[in-house]
Amino acid sequence: AQKVTQAQTEISVVEKEDVTLDCVYETRDTTYYLFWYKQPPSGELVFLIRRNSFDEQNEISGRYSWNFQKSTSSFNFTITASQVVDSAVYFCALSEATNYGQNFVFGPGTRLSVLP
Amino acid sequence: NAGVTQTPKFRILKIGQSMTLQCTQDMNHNYMYWYRQDPGMGLKLIYYSVGAGITDKGEVPNGYNVSRSTTEDFPLRLELAAPSQTSVYFCASRKEQGTGITYEQYFGPGTRLTVT
Numbered sequence: 265a266q267k268v269t270q271a272q273t274e275i276s277v278v279e280k281e282d283v284t285l286d287c288v289y290e291t292r293d294t295t296y297y298l299f300w301y302k303q304p305p306s307g308e309l310v311f312l313i314r315r316n317s318f319d320e321q322n323e324i325s326g327r328y329s330w331n332f333q334k335s336t337s338s339f340n341f342t343i344t345a346s347q348v349v350d351s352a353v354y355f356c357a358l359s360e361a362t363n364y365g366q367n368f369v370f371g372p373g374t375r376l377s378v379l380p
Numbered sequence: 381n382a383g384v385t386q387t388p389k390f391r392i393l394k395i396g397q398s399m400t401l402q403c404t405q406d407m408n409h410n411y412m413y414w415y416r417q418d419p420g421m422g423l424k425l426i427y428y429s430v431g432a433g434i435t436d437k438g439e440v441p442n443g444y445n446v447s448r449s450t451t452e453d454f455p456l457r458l459e460l461a462a463p464s465q466t467s468v469y470f471c472a473s474r475k476e477q478g479t480g481i482t483y484e485q486y487f488g489p490g491t492r493l494t495v496t
Contacts, residue, residue, distance in 0.1 A: 297483045309470060309487040316483075355422060359483065368413070368485060370422040 266291045268358050268371035276377045277346050285341040285374045287356030293317075295361035298332065298339045303373070304352040315339060346378045381406050384488035386471050392494045393461040401456040401491050403471030411474045412454040413485060414438075414446065416467040423470065429454055430476070461495045468492050 267290040277283045289298065300312040313323065315332050323330050327344045343350050356371040387402045405412065410431045415423040425438030429448040443465060445457040454473075458465060472485040 299484055301487075307468065307492075308489050309472075311484045311486065314484045368425070372422045 266293075266296075266358050266360055266369050268356050268369050270354075270356055270371035270374045272374045273372070274375045274377070276379060278379050279348060280345050282342060282344050283346050283376065283378075285343075285354050285356075285376065287339045287341065287371060289337050289339065289356070289358045291337075291358060291360055293360040297359045297361070299357040299359070300330065300339075300341050301355045301357065301370075302352045303355065309355075312341075343376075346376075348378050348380055351376060351378045383407065384471055384473055384486055386469075386488035386491050388491060389489065390492045392496065393458075395461060395463065395495060397461050398457070398459050399461070399493075401458070401469055401471075401493075403454045403456065403488060404452050405454075405471075405473040405486075405488075406452065407473065407475065407486070408451065409473035409475045409482070409486075410451065411476050411485075412448065413472040414444070414454070414456045415470045415472065416440065416465075417470060417490075418467050426456065426469075458493075463495050466493060466495045 269288045271286055296317045298315045302310045302312055313330055320332050329342045331340045353373045353375045355373045359368045384405045413428045414426040416426055417423050424440045426440055426444050427438055427446040429435045432448050432451050435446050435448050448454050469491045471488040474482045474485045
């Protein structure tokens with residue numbers, strides 16, 4: 265069975281601080297996909313990144329970076345120099361390649377508040 | 381492209397009433413999904429479809445029905461609404477076949493439903 269854990273329920277930081285959101289996953293598949301989504305206060309879900317299980321290269325996109333480590337089953341998300349507009353709920357998700365249609369499991373989310 | 385659209389945006393139902401939540405996508409995606417998001421929680425899969433005429437249950441299907449007569453549309457039917465169905469409902473889609481496969485799901489803006 266697949267599972268996604270986001271142990272941090274809520275995080276508050278002051279603007280310009282760096283913050284890391286943790287994501288730990290469980291899967292029996294050797295091929296799987298990991299995702300991060302952002303849900304701002306307006307409520308929509310915005311896709312941020314996808315990572316394949318066979319590509320452990322970390323990725324940086326502007327102030328965002330992602331650290332994928334298969335050895336610890338983690339896919340952590342770091343925001344550098346946080347801004348108020350980063351305030352949102354962030355979801356980590358997992359999809360197994362062998363059960364694509366059904367299994368797209370979301371973690372419970374981490375609410376990030378960036379204070380001015 | 382409009383992407384994934386959902387109607388209505390808000391709805392209040394009385395206990396026992398029925399309604400249909402509409403979802404349409406114009407990206408020619410074959411996979412479509414319905415999720416519910418309860419307050420402060422992550423997303424739970426209600427139903428999904430891998431193509432026109434094919435649907436299957438997700439994690440929390442009780443009290444709901446779906447149909448998929450076309451590639452574009454994936455309506456969710458609530459019969460005999462109950463307070464436990466108060467939630468935000470998200471429709472999502474992705475492409476699995478042919479060229480331009482997307483592993484990530486693209487979400488509609490959501491429908492906020494209250495049952496009193």
